[in-house]
Amino acid sequence: MLLRKLSLLLVLLCGTVALNASTILIPMDDKQTDHLKAYGIAYWVLDNQIDAWWLLNYRGGSFAFTHSRAFERECLTRGVKYEVIPDAKFNAILEDISNPEKNMDAMRLEKAPKVAVYTPEFNFREGTKVQPWDDAVTLVLTYAEIPYETVYDDEVLGDKLAEYDWLHLHHEDFTGQFGRFYRSFHTAPWYRRQVAYQEEIAERNGYEKVSQLKLDVVKKVREFVGGGGFMFAMCSATDSYDIALAADGVDICAQYYDGDPIDPQAQSKLDFSKTFAFENFKLQRKPLEYEFSSIDHNPRRVSQKQDYFTLFDFSAKWDPVPTMLTQNHTRTVKGFMGQTTAFRKEHIKSSVLILGENKPAQEARYIHGNYGEGFFSFYAGHDPADYRHLVNDPETDLSLHPMSPGYRLILNNILFPAAKKKKRKT
Structure with missing residues (x-):
């Protein structure tokens, strides 16, 4: 070498x-x-x-x-x-x-950041070596030939995040509700195996419930960011991350997910001071609904033809951080759906920057903020090159989308830690 x-x-x-x-x-x-x-x-x-x-x-x-x-x-x-x-x-x-x-x-x-992707290596789909859903970040890292390593709960709890500069949170449910897929997929082999896999990790690490395991994982990620790391999340890993932090010590999982009922006072016990980006949201109390809270802009009244979001134009000399994160060859980006498709603006903290929005729909699609010495970006939706990407759909071939402005936003975040830091002036 x-x-x-x-x-x-x-x-x-x-x-x-x-x-x-x-x-x-x-x-x-x-x-x-x-x-x-x-x-x-x-x-x-x-x-x-x-x-x-x-x-x-x-x-x-x-x-x-x-x-x-x-x-x-x-x-x-x-x-x-x-x-x-x-x-x-x-x-x-x-x-x-x-x-x-x-x-x-x-x-x-100045320096190539060391990249980690939080994702399970377990084979959820029988007969193949892939999960029942793919991940836009790992797809684009592979296509762009940017090296990365994978970590999951054991590595995070073992304080391995200190070895990395940049962390992506795969489409995870950090609330311990297994993506709320129960109603549609609880008989599917991949779902059963996913639950068993998560429960085995929890038991191995001394937790009674998966929700308790995931809570300590999000706290470790919070330490990573607070110490100067950069965390990037998409789709359900955005809102479920903050929901888990707000629900610290509160049982928000119905019996389908952890064997006992939700705390009837759960909503009033949420602590929004612990979250990164969102506040004053309402939990989805119907446990079989495919939705975590009111953070996600659902139902949406935006047709596919009208589903675009606009990137804000920041001052490059005065606000280099958001300027780096919004670099593109167009200011208008085609929207795309996911379990978490868009963020309601009324739930976004005033300290958080909105980088991209669908103004007519009053929804944010791309936001950024800082915590301690580090930074985070939340990007709504699942796949920037596939408008409605469903479970078991084949993965996107990025050679067909080499000029994707939606995927460029992901890669902006990858290079951001390499920049010689300048203090934000506003």
């Missing part, structure tokens, strides 16, 4: 000298042929201990780094459009970006 890195470094140095100090620019506007793999190139450069630039709001949030033949070959291999420009031209671009009249900024990326 050491010899390989030294050989690559030699190639980088020789290539740079040969091209007389030039720069590779990866445009991220409509000229790019594969936006998703472009993030993988940026990550690969950082992983080879070479700094890069993220040019916020310049041609869709372009990337730039010192030219080498190795980097150029990698762009060609992965099908990513790039331009080789003289350093004088790149310096002119940086000077233009620094103009205070222009809403752009140049963010230096």
Whole structure:
């Protein structure tokens, strides 16, 4: 491994000298042929201990780094459009970006973040090696060729999160209600095996109930974020995470899920001061309903043709964090559904930034905030390239969606921890 890195470094140095100090620019506007793999190139450069630039709001949030033949070959291999420009031209671009009249900024990326995905490795679907649902984050990480490791309850409880910079929460139900799939799937083999698997983990770790296990997991994740980590969640892992925190010490699970009734005073016992993003929500008291609370904007009166959300346009120089998280080649993103499809604005704390919203429907789709020294982003919906992705549907082929703006938002979060931190000024 050491010899390989030294050989690559030699190639980088020789290539740079040969091209007389030039720069590779990866445009991220409509000229790019594969936006998703472009993030993988940026990550690969950082992983080879070479700094890069993220040019916020310049041609869709372009990337730039010192030219080498190795980097150029990698762009060609992965099908990513790039331009080789003289350093004088790149310096002119940086000077233009620094103009205070222009809403752009140049963010230096310094270190490839170590990525973990919280997901079970258990085989829920008989006869195959996949779960009965896929996960947009693992799909796009694999497609973009960004390495990641998996963790689950044992690793989280064993304090393994300290080894990572970035954590994604797979589509989990942290309330211990097994996704509220009981009415539709309680006789399905995968559902029975999922319940047995979760109960076995709980028992192995000394818990009487799965809900108690998951509560301690969310608390460990909270420690990870508070200590400076970055947590990203989608779909049911967003609202169920906060519901579990608010219900600390309160039984909110009906007998279908933990063998005894829900606490009749559960709603009044919720503590919203413990949550990351949501407050004043109402629990769904009908235990067989496929819904956790009033956080999710349900029922929705938005047709598929009208289901779009708009990304806010932040000041790149004054608010670099939300600017990084909303980089895209379009400000309008096609909506997509999930168990948690959208967030009701009235339940979002004032300290949380709304990054993307469907204004006519008064719903937020993409939000961000900080806790302690760290950050979190919640992204509603299941699959940005599949409007209504159901259990047992085949996984999305991202080679058919290389310019997906919805998937770009996920990858913005991946690169965010690599940025040299600037204090937010507003």
